[in-house]
Amino acid sequence: MARPSGSRGARTATLSDVAKLAGVSVATASKALNGRNHVHAQTRARVLDAAAQLSFSPNSLARGLLAGRSGTVGLLTSDLVGRFSLPILMGAEDAFGAGQVSVFLCDARGDAIRERHHVQALVSRRVDGLIVVGSSTDPRPPLADAVDVPVVYAYAPSEDPEDLSIVPDNVGAGRMAVEHLIACGRTRIAHISGDRDYSAARDRVAGATAALDDAGLEPVGQVSYGTWSEGWGRAAAGILLDRHPEVDAVLCGSDQVARGVMDTLRERGRTVPDDVAVMGFDNWEVLTTGARPQLTSVDMNLEELGRTAARALFDAIDDEHDRGVRTMRCRVVLRGSTAPLN
Amino acid sequence: MARPSGSRGARTATLSDVAKLAGVSVATASKALNGRNHVHAQTRARVLDAAAQLSFSPNSLARGLLAGRSGTVGLLTSDLVGRFSLPILMGAEDAFGAGQVSVFLCDARGDAIRERHHVQALVSRRVDGLIVVGSSTDPRPPLADAVDVPVVYAYAPSEDPEDLSIVPDNVGAGRMAVEHLIACGRTRIAHISGDRDYSAARDRVAGATAALDDAGLEPVGQVSYGTWSEGWGRAAAGILLDRHPEVDAVLCGSDQVARGVMDTLRERGRTVPDDVAVMGFDNWEVLTTGARPQLTSVDMNLEELGRTAARALFDAIDDEHDRGVRTMRCRVVLRGSTAPLN
DNA sequence: AAAATAACCGAAAACCTTTTCGGGTATGCT
DNA sequence: AGCATACCCGAAAAGGTTTTCGGTTATTTT
Numbered sequence: 227m228a229r230p231s232g233s234r235g236a237r238t239a240t241l242s243d244v245a246k247l248a249g250v251s252v253a254t255a256s257k258a259l260n261g262r263n264h265v266h267a268q269t270r271a272r273v274l275d276a277a278a279q280l281s282f283s284p285n286s287l288a289r290g291l292l293a294g295r296s297g298t299v300g301l302l303t304s305d306l307v308g309r310f311s312l313p314i315l316m317g318a319e320d321a322f323g324a325g326q327v328s329v330f331l332c333d334a335r336g337d338a339i340r341e342r343h344h345v346q347a348l349v350s351r352r353v354d355g356l357i358v359v360g361s362s363t364d365p366r367p368p369l370a371d372a373v374d375v376p377v378v379y380a381y382a383p384s385e386d387p388e389d390l391s392i393v394p395d396n397v398g399a400g401r402m403a404v405e406h407l408i409a410c411g412r413t414r415i416a417h418i419s420g421d422r423d424y425s426a427a428r429d430r431v432a433g434a435t436a437a438l439d440d441a442g443l444e445p446v447g448q449v450s451y452g453t454w455s456e457g458w459g460r461a462a463a464g465i466l467l468d469r470h471p472e473v474d475a476v477l478c479g480s481d482q483v484a485r486g487v488m489d490t491l492r493e494r495g496r497t498v499p500d501d502v503a504v505m506g507f508d509n510w511e512v513l514t515t516g517a518r519p520q521l522t523s524v525d526m527n528l529e530e531l532g533r534t535a536a537r538a539l540f541d542a543i544d545d546e547h548d549r550g551v552r553t554m555r556c557r558v559v560l561r562g563s564t565a566p567l568n
Numbered sequence: 569m570a571r572p573s574g575s576r577g578a579r580t581a582t583l584s585d586v587a588k589l590a591g592v593s594v595a596t597a598s599k600a601l602n603g604r605n606h607v608h609a610q611t612r613a614r615v616l617d618a619a620a621q622l623s624f625s626p627n628s629l630a631r632g633l634l635a636g637r638s639g640t641v642g643l644l645t646s647d648l649v650g651r652f653s654l655p656i657l658m659g660a661e662d663a664f665g666a667g668q669v670s671v672f673l674c675d676a677r678g679d680a681i682r683e684r685h686h687v688q689a690l691v692s693r694r695v696d697g698l699i700v701v702g703s704s705t706d707p708r709p710p711l712a713d714a715v716d717v718p719v720v721y722a723y724a725p726s727e728d729p730e731d732l733s734i735v736p737d738n739v740g741a742g743r744m745a746v747e748h749l750i751a752c753g754r755t756r757i758a759h760i761s762g763d764r765d766y767s768a769a770r771d772r773v774a775g776a777t778a779a780l781d782d783a784g785l786e787p788v789g790q791v792s793y794g795t796w797s798e799g800w801g802r803a804a805a806g807i808l809l810d811r812h813p814e815v816d817a818v819l820c821g822s823d824q825v826a827r828g829v830m831d832t833l834r835e836r837g838r839t840v841p842d843d844v845a846v847m848g849f850d851n852w853e854v855l856t857t858g859a860r861p862q863l864t865s866v867d868m869n870l871e872e873l874g875r876t877a878a879r880a881l882f883d884a885i886d887d888e889h890d891r892g893v894r895t896m897r898c899r900v901v902l903r904g905s906t907a908p909l910n
Numbered sequence: 911a912a913a914a915t916a917a918c919c920g921a922a923a924a925c926c927t928t929t930t931c932g933g934g935t936a937t938g939c940t
Numbered sequence: 941a942g943c944a945t946a947c948c949c950g951a952a953a954a955g956g957t958t959t960t961c962g963g964t965t966a967t968t969t970t
Contacts, residue, residue, distance in 0.1 A: 237636075238716055240956060251920045256958060264918060281714065286693045287638060288956035291629045292925045294579075298693075301673070306658050309854075316648050319675050323682075328689055331643070331673035333661050340665075347670055351628045351640075372623065374580055456858035482858060489860075512651075513854070516798035516824060518831075582926060593950045598928055606948060630926035633955050 239280035248276035259284070290352065298328045299539060300348035302341065304382070305361035306333040309510065310528060314359050314380055317532025325540070327354075336361065345369055355539040358384075363393055363426045376542035380535040381528075383551045390542065392535045394526040395553040396426050400433025403477050403505055403524050404441075406558050411567035412475035412503055414446045418462040418487060420479030422451035427479050430507060434477055446473045454479065459486020467494050474502055474567070481506035481513040481523050488517055488563070503564040519562030526556045581622035590618035601626070632694065640670045641881060642690035644683065646724070647703035648675040651852065652870060656701050656722055659874025667882070669696075678703065687711055697881040700726075705735060705768045718884035722877040723870075725893045732884065734877045736868040737895040738768050742775025745819050745847055745866050748900050750779075753909035754817035754845055756788045760804040760829060762821030764793035769821050772849060776819055788815045796821065801828020809836055816844055816909070823848035823855040823865050830859055830905070845906040861904030868898045 245255040250269060257265045258273035259282075276282075290296035301318055303311045315331070322329050330348060334341035348356060355375050360366045360382020368384045369377060377384075383391030407415055417434055420427040431449050438445055447470045452458035459478060463486065466473060476491075478484035484506030488498055496502050498519060506514065509525035531554045538548060587597035592611060599607045600615035601624075618624075632638040643660055645653045657673070664671050672690060676683035690698060697717050702708045702724020710726045711719060719726075725733030749757055759776055762769040773791050780787055789812045794800035801820060805828065808815060818833075820826035826848030830840055838844050840861060848856065851867035873896045880890060 241958095242956080252957080253921075253959080254919055257919090260958085262959095266918060269918080283688065283692045285633070285956050287629045287633045288925085289958075290925095291627070291633060291927095291956085292958055294925075296629060298672075306654065306661070312648065312654055315673075316675060319648070319673060320677075323674065323686070326689075328693060329673050330640075330670050331657075331661060332665065332670075333658060335662075344665070346625070347668075350625045351670060456860075460860070482854065485858065510854075512824065512852075516827065518798075518802070583928095584926080594927080595929080595951075596949055599949090602928085604929095608948060611948080627926055630955085631928075633926080633957095634928055636955075 239282045241282070241284065243280055244273060244276045244282050247280065248273045295354050295543075296352045297326055298330060298351065298353050299536075300330045300332060300344075300351075300353045300356045301359065302332045302334060302344060302348070302356060303359040303361075304334050304341070304366070305336050307335075308361045309508075310381060310526075311359050311361070313528035314532035314535070317529035317534075318357055318380075318536040319532075320529075321533040321536030321540075342370065345373060349373060349375075355543050357535050357539055358382075362424055363396060363429070364424065376539060376547075378535045378539045378542065380531060387551070388549055390538060390548050391551045392531055392538060393551055393553055394426075394528065394531060395556055396429035396526075397433035397436075398553070399507060399524045399526065399556045400430035400435075400477075401437040402433075402556065402558055403430075403507070404434045404437035406522070407475045407477065407503060407505060407564065408437075408441050408443070409566075410475070410499075410503055410564050413443055414470075414473050415443065415475040415477060416446040416466050416470060416473045417449045417477045418459060418466065418479060418483055419449055419451050420454040420458075420483055424454075427451065430479065446470045451479075452483075454482055456482050456486035456489070459483035459488075460490045461486075463487040463490035464494075467491075467496070475564075476502060476504050478504065478506045481508050481510045481521060484521055484523070484563075485513055485517055488521070498563050499565040505564055509559050514559070514561060517563065522561045522564040523559055524556050525559050527554050530554060581619075581624045583624070583626065585622055586615060586618045586624050589622065590615045637696050637885075638694045639668055640672060640693065640695050641878075642672045642674060642686075642693075642695045642698045643701065644674045644676060644686055644690070644698060645701040645703075646676050646683070646708070647678050649677075650703050651850075652723060652868075653701050653703070655870035656874035656877070659871035659876075660699055660722075660878040661874075662871075663875040663878035663882075684712065687715060691715060691717075697885050699877050699881055700724075704766055705738060705771070706766065718881060718889075720877045720881045720884065722873060729893070730891055732880060732890050733893045734873055734880060735893055735895055736768075736870065736873060737898055738771035738868075739775035739778075740895070741849060741866045741868065741898045742772035742777075742819075743779040744775075744898065744900055745772075745849070746776045746779035746783075748864070749817045749819065749845060749847060749906065750783050750785070751908075752817070752841075752845055752906050755785055756812075756815050757785065757817040757819060758788040758808055758812060758815045759791045759819045760801060760808065760821060760825055761791055761793050762796040762800075762825060766796075769793065772821065788812045793821075794825075796824055798824050798828035798831070801825035801830075802832045803828075805829040805832035806836075809833075809838070817906075818844060818846050820846065820848045823850050823852045823863060826863055826865070826905075827855055827859055830863070840905050841907040847906055851901050856901070856903060859905065864903045864906040865901055866898050867901050869896050872896060 242252045245252045255273050258270040332344035356377045359380045365385045366382045368386045379391040506523040509523040514521040514523050584594045587594045597615050600612040674686035698719045701722045707727045708724045710728045721733040848865040851865040856863040856865050
């Protein structure tokens with residue numbers, strides 16, 4: 227009992243086993259199984275039968291060796307633990323899985339050494355392409371080693387503008403959020419952002435500010451930066467209410483911040499959304515649907531971003547290159563925390 | 569410009585290229601690069617030089633074809649979107665990456681057809697083993713197709729007791745939680761659980777009940793089941809306080825439930841932890857550290873579970889089989905929501 | 911009936927690496 | 941000096957598949 231099940235003591239069937247059983251040559255067997263023409267229907271049936279009988283599964287290694295392309299890609303994340311890699315990964319896996327491509331997953335854990343090691347391994351496995359998923363939207367250095375296959379950067383763009391990068395549209399997200407609040411009839415809009423060190427925070431602020439400006443509105447108070455946390459949201463909301471009690475909408479740098487803001491609003495006796503509308507970014511389900519009322523948020527469409535990156539990589543493998551930074555549209559997911567004023 | 573970088577128009581260097589450049593045979597080149605003995609130090613240096621110069625990277629496909637083992641494993645998740653797959657995945661990836669093993673990631677998205685398709689692809693790629701990650705701790709059917717390589721089930725055990733499964737110890741978690749609350753001096757402990765349809769919920773309840781019994785304590789009220797959500801936690805806590813205002817600790821089926829419970833406690837003027845201690849399961853960071861006070865929770869050690877599964881698969885590949893269900897210990901992560909009574 | 915054509919099948923090369931085994935050279939020993 | 945012994949190196953096979961091209965048989969045309 228070398229193997230748990232189905233072992234039968236024999237090694238896995240090979241094409242020549244199938245050919246032998248079907249009474250044909252390996253060449254014919256190959257053609258029959260791959261749907262090539264120039265093989266009699268009856269012969270094909272015999273081969274298919276034999277293959278099924280031996281539960282034949284073609285050896286992709288041999289095929290890849292011959293074809294010079296493995297039908298695999300590498301998915302290199304900088305930091306799986308972060309919240310943003312997973313949906314991107316899902317999207318990419320989805321897009322590839324639909325084709326005949328299998329995905330190698332590698333997590334560098336934010337370590338450059340480990341990253342190089344993984345890249346080396348992937349090159350050795352002859353992946354046909356590579357998606358590099360960053361851990362924040364700040365630009366990252368391109369892969370150091372001369373990699374011989376196409377690379378697409380996702381979430382974090384490459385510092386080299388000649389590389390192809392797919393990133394979320396944080397500026398557009400900020401703009402979209404403010405436009406939604408204005409559409410709800412809000413005019414005294416404050417912005418409690420996240421960590422200033424993240425370009426995601428600054429970009430969202432830029433978009434929001436621009437949208438306010440376009441609408442001829444003044445922001446209520448200054449944009450305040452802090453951390454991506456509920457605690458910061460609670461604290462910042464306290465300060466905001468002290469200084470600007472007239473506020474009728476708070477745009478928050480993330481859903482976490484928004485949760486904190488809602489807590490403080492409730493404690494100060496402000497009702498959401500009648501009194502103050504609240505809105506977040508990221509559409510992190512556990513936070514948005516757990517909130518009371520549920521939290522309107524801007525979804526960054528990360529799964530779609532992953533799919534797009536995968537498709538772009540497909541194109542690049544087929545020699546249809548593209549360069550530069552491509553941004554993904556995002557979308558407002560409406561929930562109870564924002565509602566029209568009447 | 570066929571390729572983004574480093575292409576030089578030439579195909580990737582092969583071992584015979586290296587050999588030619590070094591002025592030796594491919595056999596010698598191979599031995600030199602793989603540290604085999606019986607090759608002169610000076611010759612080896614020449615080969616290494618040549619390899620570096622051509623940035624040679626051995627073709628793992630060819631190597632795998634020859635060796636009869638690919639040095640890859642499949643990681644088959646039922647549902648990536650769930651919260652529990654990711655840490656397991658990280659642990660497994662970590663354990664494998666440390667070796668020379670690369671990981672194929674496949675997500676079946678809860679679909680049996682897709683699962684079979686992925687298994688077929690993995691078999692075709694000649695993975696040396698397979699880890700199947702379930703989406704809940706309820707047992708799942710074993711892989712239908714006769715897979716020729718070792719399989720380890722993680723999180724969700726296989727229905728076949730002959731398979732090897734690694735699962736979290738939910739019963740132990742429930743026990744541990746109650747013991748912690750008792751150690752904090754609590755004696756009037758209520759339990760608001762999650763979705764009764766999940767064995768995770770029932771097992772935790774079983775452990776908690778047993779621990780109460782061992783301590784000679786009666787539970788406060790009946791265990792109440794609902795959903796894994798903050799909303800349920802808020803509602804259930806309201807009912808609990810109405811019926812049993814004397815409660816001094818609430819054990820919650822998950823961190824989400826716990827957040828809801830804490831909300832209601834605060835609204836009813838109960839302080840945590842002085843008045844009532846609160847505790848959750850899963851140690852979902854964004855929820856536990858965002859709570860006020862921060863939430864004590866039982867960590868199910870999922871990353872370690874993933875690592876363990878990977879090591880078990882290693883052993884199985886080396887023909888050191890193991891069978892049955894192995895449970896992982898979990899651990900209480902202490903935070904502000906539980907504290908000793910004085 | 912002979913020839914031309916179409917349809918089908920098989921031998922062999924190619925992909926790249928590792929390993930085995932035999933041959934060759936220098937060194938040490940008698 | 942002659943022989944045995946280490947020590948190195950190279951030729952060749954193996955691993956499983958796909959593709960090309962030449963060959964064989966059956967079918968149609970004249």
